[in-house]
Amino acid sequence: MKITVLAGGVGGSRFVLGLREAVRRRAAEGHGGEASPDEITVVVNTGDDVWLAGVRLMPDFDSLLYNLAGVNDTERGWGRAGETERVAAELREWGVGWPWFTLGDLDLGTHLARTAWLRDGLTPSQVGERLQQRWPLGAKLIPATDTEVDTYVHVDVADLAPTDTPPPAGAPTRAEMHFQEWWTRHRAAVPARRFVQRNLADARPAPGVVEAIAEADVVLLAPSNPVVSIGTIVAVPGIREALAATSAPVVGVSPIIGGKVVRGMADACLPVIGVETTAEAVGRHYGARSGGGIVDGWLVDESDASALPSLTEAGLVAAAVPLWMRDPDTSAALAEAALGLAATIRSE
Numbered sequence: 001m002k003i004t005v006l007a008g009g010v011g012g013s014r015f016v017l018g019l020r021e022a023v024r025r026r027a028a029e030g031h032g033g034e035a036s037p038d039e040i041t042v043v044v045n046t047g048d049d050v051w052l053a054g055v056r057l058m059p060d061f062d063s064l065l066y067n068l069a070g071v072n073d074t075e076r077g078w079g080r081a082g083e084t085e086r087v088a089a090e091l092r093e094w095g096v097g098w099p100w101f102t103l104g105d106l107d108l109g110t111h112l113a114r115t116a117w118l119r120d121g122l123t124p125s126q127v128g129e130r131l132q133q134r135w136p137l138g139a140k141l142i143p144a145t146d147t148e149v150d151t152y153v154h155v156d157v158a159d160l161a162p163t164d165t166p167p168p169a170g171a172p173t174r175a176e177m178h179f180q181e182w183w184t185r186h187r188a189a190v191p192a193r194r195f196v197q198r199n200l201a202d203a204r205p206a207p208g209v210v211e212a213i214a215e216a217d218v219v220l221l222a223p224s225n226p227v228v229s230i231g232t233i234v235a236v237p238g239i240r241e242a243l244a245a246t247s248a249p250v251v252g253v254s255p256i257i258g259g260k261v262v263r264g265m266a267d268a269c270l271p272v273i274g275v276e277t278t279a280e281a282v283g284r285h286y287g288a289r290s291g292g293g294i295v296d297g298w299l300v301d302e303s304d305a306s307a308l309p310s311l312t313e314a315g316l317v318a319a320a321v322p323l324w325m326r327d328p329d330t331s332a333a334l335a336e337a338a339l340g341l342a343a344t345i346r347s348e
């Protein structure tokens, strides 16, 4: 079975690890027929990517890479295990990069390799292929687009530096910063007014992305940030169209449980696009493919079961299952539930 997943970093990695495990279990039990881990393709968000200290960072791609390779830091939740920060200390002394954004030494090795290959003329997706040759991942990662669509956040100047003195006439009232600055330096605490993905209108899906969606037996939306992860992927011209056209059932998993984001600060993003922080609102925001949306099925947490009638009314095939991914078992069970809902939709 060919399974294509749209994913961001943290929620995306946990979900894809669970999916890989679920597919392995299916293969071991002999049901699911030819199912093999090699048939998972992950279309990865590139909206968080940034040039920093002369190197190209692709944080969501690297999160998936490190997690699937098993070289991630499980305690901290991001980056490489056994990381050191000697180079970062030197960069700080030189005043290069962002002092509040630590680049680990091992992680920098990845960024240097990526940047060297980009300078040699490879595209980000070709670089991604090279990076994946180092470890057996059990899944194929493709950046959503080779175009640099780095996300910028518009904020009110008054929110940035609150002061009692009114600004001089004609002074700009809005400021713009890279998503990483808003997220990491400001911890998403400065209200965002708008997210702007640069070059988005001219972006194209990376080679293989449209095919992975078109030729899939199942398409899954990981429980990733609906605005800056899934939202950016789907906004790449051609990807929404591919989702609309695929004959595969498309099933999404809510990143919101009981009106709260599970990990991270996605609750600072949803209001910017006028969507409530609930599993129901995100499901309705994605919308049923039958009505011009992007999903057929929508999984909410058991504690959000009261949203099911309204989701059904919105044309979605909805189900309530445990959505907390605590460990490989709970993540695999969630992935299995998503595959199960997809099978139900296919047989309808």
Ligand code: GDP
Binding pocket: 007, 008, 009, 010, 011, 012, 013, 014, 060, 223, 224, 225, 226, 229, 230, 253, 254, 255, 256, 257, 260, 261, 262, 263, 264, 265, 266, 323, 324, 325, 326
């Ligand atoms: P980022 O790129 O690192 O921000 O990660 P993603 O965009 O992939 O995922 C962020 C989202 O993952 C957040 O909105 C969380 O609510 C969600 N998330 C994290 N852990 C879990 C979990 O165990 N279950 C569910 N359902 N969602 C989760």
Ligand code: CA
Binding pocket: 008, 009, 010, 045, 048, 059, 060, 229
């Ligand atoms: Ca991310």
